[in-house]
Amino acid sequence: MEQARCWFLRSGIQESNGGVARFYRSGAGQNAPISAEITGYAASALLFAGEIDAAVRAARYLTRCAWDESSHTFPFEPTSPLAYFFDIGIIVRGLLAVWRATGDGEFFERARQAALSLAFDFLGDGFFYPVIALPEKQPLPGEPRWSRLPGCYQLKSALAWREIGDEHASKLFELALKNALATHESFLAHEPDREKLMDRLHAYCYFLEAALFESQRVEVRAALAWGIGRVAALLRDISPQFERSDVCAQLLRVRLIAHHLNAVQLDESAAREEAARAESYQSFSNDPRLLGGFWFGRRGDQILPFMNPVSTAFCLQALHLWREHQAGAWRFDLQQLI
Secondary structure: OOOHHHHHHOOEEEEOOOOOOOOOOOOOEEEEEEHHHHHHHHHHHHHHHHOOHHHHHHHHHHHHOOOOOOOOOOOOOOOOOEHHHHHHHHHHHHHHHHHHHOOOOOHHHHHHHHHHHHHHHOOOOOOOOOEOOOOOOEEEEEOOOHHHHHHHHHHHHHHHHHOOHHHHHHHEEEEEEEHHHHHHHHHOOOOHHHHHHHHHHHHHEEEHHHHHHHHHHHHHHHHHHHHHHHHHHHHHHHOOOOHHHHHHHHHHHHHHHHHHHOOOOOHHHHHHHHHHHHHHHHHOOOOOOOOOOOEEEEEEOOOEEOOOOHHHHHHHHHHHHHHHHOOOOOOHHHOOOO
């Protein structure tokens, strides 16, 4: 955790304005563009690692630079003509995390405004559009990619409504939960491309992460048990060809948290293997742009040349929780979930 924390602070992945790049290309030696969604994730991760000042800088980038006043929402990237439901929910959760840590009303107010955008700009006929065009705020036609279709993965962003503390917003979360429970099993079906199926595992784990917040419900516990087993089987089946480090970490987090919530019994052997898989992606290069971060994944035996802040955030948290579990010192608060 210490080395991953230092990577966030010293690698340059967080730029001078507080925004965080989507990833660092080790081959080209440069960052990808800043992403508001990734900056939201980074704000939560920095708080978890105890770096409040850096988290505040990320949050201020979101409130003052990433927010588009004319369309009253968060575009995908600066000047992008698109806005994504999923991204905005992650941003709201990051802002709320920093607000809880600092009490700064600027962060809560922008989170509230963005939660309103989720409600008014993306609501379809009983579902939520995944992406809209700006400034018209018209939904884009669906495409085969999971990120361009409604799906159970949207539940993690719908947590923004659950966490904002508004009665009407909570009803929208209930709609998202109902839709997710009805469709989650089919999300992993009918994808013949194994690499794309690994990408879908990453998205499906968003559903499992959000389901943890409602694990007291019988139907949610059943979905968690089914989903953990299905992701574990597909991860091991596809990994010799293609593996994402974030999927390893996401699955491990869900296993551990579900166990400590008394929702799903822990498979210790599987958790140990997933911890080893996640740990294998941490970089110990002498290059400060790489030291302590986690690689995105591998294709066959080759590490892919993307040093990734989301992979780092998820792996950092998963391995920290694994060590807490092993030490019998579990202290995790579900609101800390990155």
